[in-house]
Amino acid sequence: MLKELNDQMNAELGSAYLYLAMAAYFEDLNFKGFAHWMKLQAEEEFEHTMKFYHYIFERNGRAVFDALEKPQEKWDSPLAAFEAAYEHEKYITGRIHNLVRLATEENDYATISFLNWFVDEQVEEEASALEIVQMLKQLQDHPTGLFMLDARLAQRQREKE
Ligand code: OFO
Numbered sequence: 001m002l003k004e005l006n007d008q009m010n011a012e013l014g015s016a017y018l019y020l021a022m023a024a025y026f027e028d029l030n031f032k033g034f035a036h037w038m039k040l041q042a043e044e045e046f047e048h049t050m051k052f053y054h055y056i057f058e059r060n061g062r063a064v065f066d067a068l069e070k071p072q073e074k075w076d077s078p079l080a081a082f083e084a085a086y087e088h089e090k091y092i093t094g095r096i097h098n099l100v101r102l103a104t105e106e107n108d109y110a111t112i113s114f115l116n117w118f119v120d121e122q123v124e125e126e127a128s129a130l131e132i133v134q135m136l137k138q139l140q141d142h143p144t145g146l147f148m149l150d151a152r153l154a155q156r157q158r159e160k161e
Pocket residue numbers: 012015044045048088089092122125
């Protein structure tokens with residue numbers, strides 16, 4: 001179980017890295033609001049990483065960091081980037097569910113309890129990415145709409161846990 005938790009810690013850090021790459025993509029296009037949203041997302045992912053980090057030590061394990069995969073640099077459009085973010089969150093949800101399954105098989109109640117926070121969090125993570133995907137689809141790359149959405153996403157604030 002500790003090995004799997006460690007892998008997930010690295011996957012969360014990989015998520016932060018991916019969202020920073022997406023932030024840089026938007027920054028380059030001068031979409032500061034989209035970039036802001038992605039930077040906050042990366043910060044959240046770093047917090048997820050640290051939750052696993054602390055939990056591994058609490059359980060008398062040792063956190064070990066792997067090499068991070070180089071993230072993609074460019075996407076075809078803002079919609080393509082957010083679709084990729086949504087797909088990535090579905091992938092992370094699948095990983096979390098597998099961890100819950102494993103912890104359940106091992107009767108590891110403490111880890112099930114720890115992971116439940118992530119089960120709930122993934123519902124939000126998927127919903128927020130999907131909401132933006134749907135808005136971008138409606139806009140169909142219309143410049144005025146894109147700038148309005150960019151201004152809206154610039155307002156995103158950190159959520160209190
Ligand atoms: Fe850590 O939730 Fe996104 O990836």
